[in-house]
Amino acid sequence: MSLKTCPPRHLILAAALLACDPGDDAGPVSTCPLDQVTRMVAPPRGWRADLDGLLFQTFGDHVFYRFVRSADPAPTYWRIDRCGGEPERFTSATPDMNRLTGLETDEGWVLYAQEDERHFILDRLDVPGFDAPRPVPGLPAGKYGANASALGMHFSSLTDGQNNLGGAAGIGAPTRALYLHHGVADAPVVTLGVRVVQHQIVGDRIFTLDEDGDLRDVDPVTGASGLVLAGVRRFNISDAARRLIWQQLGDDVSEPIFLRDLDTGEDRQIAVNDFTALSWNRPGDPDSPGTGIWAFAAEGDYAALYGPAHALAAVVRTADGAPIEPPPGARLRGNLGRGFALTRDHDDETAWLRWDPATGVLHEWYRGPVGTASLQLFAVDDDFIDYVDIDESGHSGVLWRVDHRTGETTMLVPRVGAGTTVLADGRYLTAFPSRSFFPFDVVVFDPDTGRYTTVAADVDNFRFFPDQGVLFLGGDHGPGLWAAPIPPR
Numbered sequence: 001m002s003l004k005t006c007p008p009r010h011l012i013l014a015a016a017l018l019a020c021d022p023g024d025d026a027g028p029v030s031t032c033p034l035d036q037v038t039r040m041v042a043p044p045r046g047w048r049a050d051l052d053g054l055l056f057q058t059f060g061d062h063v064f065y066r067f068v069r070s071a072d073p074a075p076t077y078w079r080i081d082r083c084g085g086e087p088e089r090f091t092s093a094t095p096d097m098n099r100l101t102g103l104e105t106d107e108g109w110v111l112y113a114q115e116d117e118r119h120f121i122l123d124r125l126d127v128p129g130f131d132a133p134r135p136v137p138g139l140p141a142g143k144y145g146a147n148a149s150a151l152g153m154h155f156s157s158l159t160d161g162q163n164n165l166g167g168a169a170g171i172g173a174p175t176r177a178l179y180l181h182h183g184v185a186d187a188p189v190v191t192l193g194v195r196v197v198q199h200q201i202v203g204d205r206i207f208t209l210d211e212d213g214d215l216r217d218v219d220p221v222t223g224a225s226g227l228v229l230a231g232v233r234r235f236n237i238s239d240a241a242r243r244l245i246w247q248q249l250g251d252d253v254s255e256p257i258f259l260r261d262l263d264t265g266e267d268r269q270i271a272v273n274d275f276t277a278l279s280w281n282r283p284g285d286p287d288s289p290g291t292g293i294w295a296f297a298a299e300g301d302y303a304a305l306y307g308p309a310h311a312l313a314a315v316v317r318t319a320d321g322a323p324i325e326p327p328p329g330a331r332l333r334g335n336l337g338r339g340f341a342l343t344r345d346h347d348d349e350t351a352w353l354r355w356d357p358a359t360g361v362l363h364e365w366y367r368g369p370v371g372t373a374s375l376q377l378f379a380v381d382d383d384f385i386d387y388v389d390i391d392e393s394g395h396s397g398v399l400w401r402v403d404h405r406t407g408e409t410t411m412l413v414p415r416v417g418a419g420t421t422v423l424a425d426g427r428y429l430t431a432f433p434s435r436s437f438f439p440f441d442v443v444v445f446d447p448d449t450g451r452y453t454t455v456a457a458d459v460d461n462f463r464f465f466p467d468q469g470v471l472f473l474g475g476d477h478g479p480g481l482w483a484a485p486i487p488p489r
Contacts, residue, residue, distance in 0.1 A: 028084065028085055028086050029084040029085075030083065030084040030085075031082065031083050031084045031468065031469075031483040032082075032083035032084065032467075032468055033468075034468055034469050034483055034484070034485040035485055036485065037456070037477060037482060037483070037484045037485075038084075038482065038483050038484075039477070039478070039480050039481070039482050040063075040080060040084060040471075040480070040481045040482065040483055041065060041078070041080065041087060041480050041481040042479070042480045043067055043479045043480055044067055044069075046069065047067055047069055047479065048069075048070075049474065049479045052067065052068055052069045052070055053067075053068040053460075054066075054067050054068065054460070054473050054474065054479065054480070054481065055068060056461065056471070056473060056481055057100055057102075058082065058463050058471070059100075059102035059104075059109045059111065059125060060102075060104065060108075060109050060125070060126075061081055061082050061083065062079060062081065062082075062109060062125045063079065063080050063081070063082050063471065063481070064077055064078070064079050064090065064100060065077070065078055065080070065481055066078065076089055076090070076093075077089075077090040077093050077100075078090060080481075082465065082468065082471060082483075083468070084483075090123075090130065091130045092111075092122040092123040092130040092131055092132070092133050093113060093122060093133070097113040097114065097115045097120065097122075097133070098113065098114060098115075099113060099114040099146070100112070100113050100122075101113070101146050101147070101148060101153065102125075102148065103148045103152065103153045103181075103183050104148070105182070105183040107124070107126070107183075108124060108125060108126025108127065109124070109125040109126055110123075110124055110125070110153075110183035111123045111124075111125055112136070112146060112153060113133070114146070117141070117142065117143050117144075118135055118141075119135070119136045119139060119144060119146060119155065120133045120134060120135055120136065121133065121134055121135075121136055121181075121183075121185050124185075131185070134185060136153075136155070136181055136189060137185075137186065137187065137188040137189065138179075138188025138189040139155055139179055139181070139189050140177070142157055142158075142177075143157065143158040143159075144156060144157055144158060144179075145158055149201060151180060151201060151204070151206070151220045152180045152181055152182040152183065152190075152220065153180070153181045153182075153183065154178065154179070154180055155178070155179040155180070155181070155189065156176050156177075156178055157176050157177040157178075158176075159174060159175075159176075162174040164281055164284070164289070165280055165281055165282060166279075166280030166281040166289060166290070166292070166293070167197050167198035167209075167234065167280065168197060168198065168233050168234040168247075168279070168280045168292070169197055169198075169209055169210065169211055169212065169213040169232060169233055169234070169249055170211070170212075170213060170233065170249055170252070171252075171280060171282065173197045173198075173211075173280070174197070175195045175196060175197055175210070175211050176193075176196050176197075177191075177193070177194040177195075177196070178191075178192035178193050178194075178196050178199060178208065179191055179192060180192055180206075180220050182221075190220060190221070190222065190223040191223050192206055192208055192218050192220070192223065193208040193210060193216070193218070193225075195210045195211045195212075196208045196209065196210055197209055197210065197211055198234060198235065200235075200236075200237055202237050202239045203239050204220070205217055205218065205219065205220065206218045206220050207228070207235070207237060208225070209232055209234070209235060213230060213231050213232045213233065213249040214227060214229075214230055214232070215227070215228045215229045215230075215232040215235055215246065216228060228244075229246060229260075231248055231249040232246050232247070232248070232249060233246075233247040233248060233249045233250070233255060233276070234246070234247050234279075234280065234292065234293070235247075236293065236294040236295075236296065236303070237262075238296040238300030238303070238318065239300070240298075240299045240300040241296070241299065241300025241301060241318050241319075242261065242262045242263050242300075243259060243260070243261065243262065243296075243300055243303075243318040244259070244260040244262055245257065245258070245259055245260075245270070245294045245303055246258055246260065247273055247276075247292075250276075252276055252277060253274070253276055253277060254272055254273065254274040254276065255272065255273050255276050256269050256271075256272055256273075257269065257270055257271040257272065257273055257305075257314075258270065259303075259316065259318065259321045268321045270314070270316045270321045270323070271305060271313070271314040271316070273292060273305070273313075275291065275292070275307060275308050275313075276292065278291055278292075278308050279291045279292025279293075280292050280293070285309075287309070287310075288306075288308060288309050288310055290306045291306050291307060291308050292305075292306065293305075293306050294306075295332065295334060295335050295340065296318075296335060297335045297336075297337070297338050297339055297340060297357070298335060298337050298338050299338060300318055301317065301318060301319065301338065301358070302315060302316065302317055302318060302324065302338075302339075302340075302357045302358070303315070303316055303318055304326075304332055304335075304340055304357075305332075306332050307332075309331070310331035310332050310333065310343070311331060311332070312326040312327075312330050312331065312332045312342065313332075314326075315340075315357055317357070324357045327342065327344075327353075327355060327362060329344050329345075330342040330343065330344055330353065330355070331343045331344070333352070336354050336355075336377075336380055336385070337354070337380040337381070337382065338356065338358070338382070339354055339355050339356040339357060339358075340354075340355050340357070341353070341354060341355075342354075342355050342362075345370055346367075348369060348370055349367055349368065349369060349370060350367070350368060350369070350370045350371070350373060351364050351366070351367045352364070352365055352366040352367070352373070352375070353365070354385060354404070363385075363402075363404045365385045365387070365402040365404075365409075366387065366389075366402070373389075374389070374390035374394070374397075375387050375388065375389060375390070376388045376390065376397075378399060378420070382404075383403065383404055383405055384401055384402060384403050384404060385401070385402050385404075386399060386400065386401045386402075386412065387399075387400055387402075388400075388416060388420075393433070393436075395417055395418070395432060395433050395437060396415050396416060396417035396432040396433070397415070397416060397417075398411060398413070398414060398415065398416075399411070399412045399413040399416045399420070399428070400412065412428075412447060413428050413430070413445050413447070414445075414450075415430075415432060416428065416430040416432070416445075417430050417431050417432030417433070417440070418430070418431045418432065418440060419431050419462065419464065421464055423444070423466075423486065424466070425489055426447065426448075427444050427445060427446050427447070427489065428444065428445040428447070429442070429443075429444050429455070429464060429470075429486070430442075430443060430445065431443065431459075431462065434457060434458050438460065439458045439459055439460050439474065439475070440458075440459050440460075440461075440462065441454060441456075441457045441458065441459075442454070442455040442456045442457075442459055442462050442470055442472060442484075443455060444486060444487060446489065453487045455469075455470050455484050455486065455487065456470060456472045456475045456476075456477070456482065456484050457475055457476045458474065458475045458476050459472040459473055459474055459475040460472075460473040460474045460475075461473050468483065468485075469483060469484050469485040469486050470483070470484050470486070471483050472484065
């Protein structure tokens with residue numbers, strides 16, 4: 001995985017909305033195609049960079065922004081196309097609305113927002129004109145988190161003072177009510193479950209486990225569900241392999257684990273969790289919260305069980321449930337392509353390994369002092385692993401490649417940071433703090449020349465569009481919302 005883009009300096013959207021000038025020198029501009037740095041939006045009169053802020057979000061080609069002024073606690077949302085044009089005041093939003101969330105549907109983008117504890121459908125962005133906001137139909141009163149997936153907009157109830165138990169039945173883990181909305185303004189939400197401790201999206205279905213141990217297969221379109229199994233402690237599913245691993249709800253000490261073929265319904269026992277009382281973060285061990293959870297390798301051909309302190313408790317071939325002997329002394333750190341990431345301690349060093357359970361081959365891809373490694377995967381291939389070795393700042397690091405065929409380790413980029421992307425021509429777009437944490441310098445690194453080229457310096461936040469360039473806030477060009485092309489090679 002790549003390093004994630006850091007959040008903007010001003011995270012919380014201001015409360016109320018009040019009309020304001022979208023910019024002193026705002027006027028129609030074109031940024032597609034883009035051949036020079038162009039200011040799309042200038043700040044309004046009276047806006048001060050040392051006291052005030054600018055926020056922006058993108059949903060497809062729609063860019064929403066608002067200037068936050070210390071003297072004006074009620075800024076207005078404005079909308080502009082990422083290719084330019086005249087900014088429009090977004091009249092669908094009402095006072096106190098914030099937390100814009102977008103859902104991409106077959107008909108285009110649908111925008112949602114929150115006002116206090118109520119969620120609203122704001123607008124169908126790809127339909128001309130602005131809609132009147134309306135509450136999400138059928139969503140009961142309460143506090144919810146909202147996030148989008150390919151199935152729709154998910155609303156998950158929030159409970160104050162929740163514990164951190166890891167989503168298993170019968171252990172006092174937090175329960176949630178789950179609802180799904182498909183972006184149609186007049187259609188009510190679909191109820192997925194009301195006492196759910198664990199759920200997983202599997203293709204075009206959703207599997208839910210409630211506090212009593214009932215595992216259900218839910219149709220996200222209608223909400224109709226069928227009982228798959230009763231008496232389930234916890235489950236994991238590989239959609240690619242059509243396999244379900246589930247632990248039986250038993251004596252809370254030593255409980256059997258089964259592998260089910262989702263197509264035939266056949267179950268076979270594959271393991272016993274004799275550390276159930278230590279599973280699912282019940283000891284509160286920050287180093288091993290995943291104890292009791294199964295990890296599937298890519299394509300689901302193999303599965304491995306996290307034991308206490310990352311012990312590799314069991315490994316099976318999912319086609320038939322056959323056990324696989326794990327490498328001795330290894331600890332499980334997650335899946336890694338079609339295999340697993342393991343570690344082994346050697347005196348005062350830790351070796352990171354990629355293990356292929358199909359062949360038994362182990363590839364070492366990193367070795368360093370015990371307990372000091374700060375690594376993030378960037379790319380995984382059958383023949384190589386790219387990873388970032390994070391520096392002491394925690395915000396940037398060196399990008400390395402380990403070639404399994406030759407055993408060689410090569411430095412790809414001497415420094416990468418937030419939002420690192422490989423461009424179509426093989427260069428790397430990345431950003432790292434120009435000072436301690438904020439702001440960022442957005443740069444392009446050319447591995448052929450070893451040179452960095454600055455796209456934008458001292459920016460607060462940015463978004464990359466492959467066919468256009470970078471949209472960013474502020475920077476050394478001055479305050480406002482800007483667009484910059486990627487420099488030619």
